[in-house]
Amino acid sequence: MTDTAQTIASLSMAELSEDAEAFSARLGGAFETHGFAIVSDHGIPGGLIAEAEARMRDLFALPEEAKRKYFIEGGGGARGYTPFGIETAKGASDHDLKEFWHIGRELAPGHRFADVMQANIWPEEVKGFRETFTALFSAFEMTGLRILGAIARHLGLPTEFFDDTVEDGNSVLRLLHYPPVSADAPGVRAAAHEDINTITLLLGAEEAGLELLGRNGEWLPVTPGEDELVVNIGDMLQRLTNGVLPSTSHRVVNPPPDRRGESRYSMPFFLHFRPDYRIETLPGCVSEDRPAQYEPITAHEYLMERLREIKLA
Numbered sequence: 618m619t620d621t622a623q624t625i626a627s628l629s630m631a632e633l634s635e636d637a638e639a640f641s642a643r644l645g646g647a648f649e650t651h652g653f654a655i656v657s658d659h660g661i662p663g664g665l666i667a668e669a670e671a672r673m674r675d676l677f678a679l680p681e682e683a684k685r686k687y688f689i690e691g692g693g694g695a696r697g698y699t700p701f702g703i704e705t706a707k708g709a710s711d712h713d714l715k716e717f718w719h720i721g722r723e724l725a726p727g728h729r730f731a732d733v734m735q736a737n738i739w740p741e742e743v744k745g746f747r748e749t750f751t752a753l754f755s756a757f758e759m760t761g762l763r764i765l766g767a768i769a770r771h772l773g774l775p776t777e778f779f780d781d782t783v784e785d786g787n788s789v790l791r792l793l794h795y796p797p798v799s800a801d802a803p804g805v806r807a808a809a810h811e812d813i814n815t816i817t818l819l820l821g822a823e824e825a826g827l828e829l830l831g832r833n834g835e836w837l838p839v840t841p842g843e844d845e846l847v848v849n850i851g852d853m854l855q856r857l858t859n860g861v862l863p864s865t866s867h868r869v870v871n872p873p874p875d876r877r878g879e880s881r882y883s884m885p886f887f888l889h890f891r892p893d894y895r896i897e898t899l900p901g902c903v904s905e906d907r908p909a910q911y912e913p914i915t916a917h918e919y920l921m922e923r924l925r926e927i928k929l930a
């Protein structure tokens with residue numbers, strides 16, 4: 618394991634079952650330093666990931682008119698397709714160079730959160746899409762819960778602390794396609810931003826471009842291997858922990874000239890608290906040196922506030 622000011626810690630989740638205390642301390646340390654960690658042996662089956670990548674490529678390879686059928690005008694991009702040129706990071710003037718598809722939680726009819734979580738839509742042209750991505754959603758959620766257990770341990774909380782806070786949460790699986798960029802393309806594939814949610818689990822970032830803003834103000838490349846998962850802290854967990862676990866700015870830069878002709882695909886899973894969870898600073902995260910800095914707010918109210926800022930609500 619390495620973790621200096623320049624490198625992002627890389628750790629195996631297999632250690633979690635061998636020595637949970639040591640794993641949690643290392644993971645927590647990585648998050649406190651960079652807000653990011655790279656994780657191997659994460660438990661999401663390789664076959665399922667390969668399947669999901671193939672279905673994602675099939676989806677984005679569809680003609681523009683086919684994809685547009687799944688764009689919900691005024692739906693804020695919460696479900697289905699969002700075309701190239703819509704999402705604009707908070708404070709950025711140019712839109713991002715990406716198109717994406719959002720999959721949310723499958724809720725039983727009449728579920729108490731059905732009014733704040735839209736129903737999924739599925740592309741009929743891509744065979745096996747629904748089965749693959751509902752399975753991947755569940756696999757991400759299981760891994761996410763184990764990571765949250767380690768975070769709880771690191772914070773001195775019961776390991777199961779987060780289980781209830783994220784139960785039926787408004788988590789979103791995003792399939793992202795950044796098309797090839799021309800030699801003179803301005804801007805970046807995704808402008809600097811912080812994630813809104815609790816934690817993010819990201820697959821597919823081995824195609825270069827992802828960078829995080831280090832404490833010294835320098836951009837550090839995040840370079841996971843083929844089978845690794847990138848995990849980062851979102852604003853909701855930063856709020857809950859009063860900044861002990863920082864939500865770190867990150868971006869996706871345009872590739873070097875020899876890779877500009879290639880698409881980049883990635884799959885972030887934005888794990889959210891349940892909509893009615895009240896994000897109220899943990900008492901253990903307040904001290905004389907670190908006075909409380911956030912007002913309590915429910916996860917749903919906070920999400921709405923943030924989506925309006927990025928023009929998605």
Ligand SMILES: O=C(O)CCC(=O)C(=O)O
Nearest residue numbers: 793812822827869883885
């Ligand atoms: O594509 C990536 O590697 C990162 C995407 C990301 O940061 C986001 O969608 O929030």
Ligand SMILES: [Fe+2]
Nearest residue numbers: 810811812867
């Ligand atoms: Fe992000």
